[in-house]
Amino acid sequence: MSVLTISDLRKEFGDLVAVDDVNFAVDDGEFVSILGPSGSGKSTILRMIAGFETPTAGTIEIEGENVTAAPPFDREVNMVFQSLALFPHLTVAENIGYGLVESGVPEDERRERIAEMLEVVELSGYQDRNIDQLSGGEQQRVALARAIVNEPKIVLFDEPLASLDRKLRQHMQFELQRIQEETGITFLYVTHDQEVAMAVSDRMLVLNDGEMEQLDSVETIYDKPASKFVAQFIGDINLVPASIVEANGTDVTVDSRGNRIHVSDAAGRCVDAVSLEEGADVSVGIRPTGITLGDPDREDVFSVRGEIQNRGYAGDETVYTIDTEYGSFTANTEDRSYDIGDDVTVWWPADEVYLFAPETETASVSDGGGEP
Structure with missing residues (x-):
């Protein structure tokens, strides 16, 4: 009631x-x-x-x-x-x-x-x-x-x-x-x-x-x-500009400067929020908790090289700031092995991806990006 x-x-x-x-x-x-x-x-x-x-x-x-x-x-x-x-x-x-x-x-x-x-x-x-x-x-x-x-x-x-x-x-x-x-x-x-x-x-x-x-x-x-506003206001999110290069129903492949990732959304998690047509511009979003540092241990991931700019401790997690070709990324991870100035690969899998439509700023979720 x-x-x-x-x-x-x-x-x-x-x-x-x-x-x-x-x-x-x-x-x-x-x-x-x-x-x-x-x-x-x-x-x-x-x-x-x-x-x-x-x-x-x-x-x-x-x-x-x-x-x-x-x-x-x-x-x-x-x-x-x-x-x-x-x-x-x-x-x-x-x-x-x-x-x-x-x-x-x-x-x-x-x-x-x-x-x-x-x-x-x-x-x-x-x-x-x-x-x-x-x-x-x-x-x-x-x-x-x-x-x-x-x-x-x-x-x-x-x-x-x-x-x-x-x-x-x-x-x-x-x-x-x-x-x-x-x-x-x-x-x-x-x-x-x-x-x-x-x-x-x-x-x-x-x-x-x-x-x-x-x-x-x-x-x-x-x-x-x-919406993009909600994603950025409730917790942090890293954003990468991209475009859809392949589309098959609700499955898409997005490309950003040659980096590609296939997002499968058979459960309908991208419906009505993002244009799933080839050539559509999108923003790929990833929570800091969804990022891993180091060499990928699985296929179908988005990866980019970067340099550790800062790090801080937050209980069980270390918070890294990494300078990449896309700008500054934030990663929250249990891995404490990196120091400021280290070169590192930043990567995340497709099931941690958010897709945003830049013009409408409306979000579509491929899968949950970590826990609150």
Whole structure:
């Protein structure tokens, strides 16, 4: 069942179209993230759902009720801001229970519900502390408890973890996931941080210049991006200009400066996205995780020589930057045997290839290019 339905949503600020024809639905109990670069319209969508901005066009429904014109206090929605907006003159318990007081909930029930929320956010015993006595992560939990204590249909998050350091941000993202699963409340989370969104979301909505690029599961968006923008924004991708020199149904051979690779797509993974006719220009894309360095150990691969320009360590992987005739490539591999300045062969197989149509910037996936 959809708890939130957005239809043909549009928002104009003078001549600027901040949100253009956005349509999506969020099911009850889902954790959905809206992801996009700064200025993509994601926070504007959130503010319209909360009732802080009025749409220029379109409708917003919560559990089937049209709330497009309803004031914020008439919507079963709460919002957690980046600034958290906690009251510094109130205790932890008073902050959490503020909305209950405003709603006229009796004192005994308030105390019980506040105690329950403190337990959920793992702050039992903190009820009498002042806000300035809390760490950043503890303040985040108080803001979350305040947002969910009155059991709204949806909690909206506007980049609440942006000000935290990376370690605390990672900890809090999993806390958000845990609390959402425990409470069953629908979370709609706005961020430009791909790492956070991919870690916590059931589905992600990717925005670009106010328009929807793709709405799907984390895995599908990473493995089967619907556009070049999505492929480049969600993770990294290396691109090579090429053209189709042979076409047979959905099987094609692409050529780039004499380098050829045969892409077999019998399952229909290149349909409707790329022109599969001979002579058509395409871009061949490959995730850094799909690249191997060294001599190929299989046939039907695309390979090019290059020189290691940089390397860095990322846990179990080494991240190499390689200068090639096509420009700079990035490769993520477990192989740590190369040094800066080494000559190396960069290669990848056909089942790791993405094909993009340069004019429409729409992606077609031959196979998944690694794991998120």
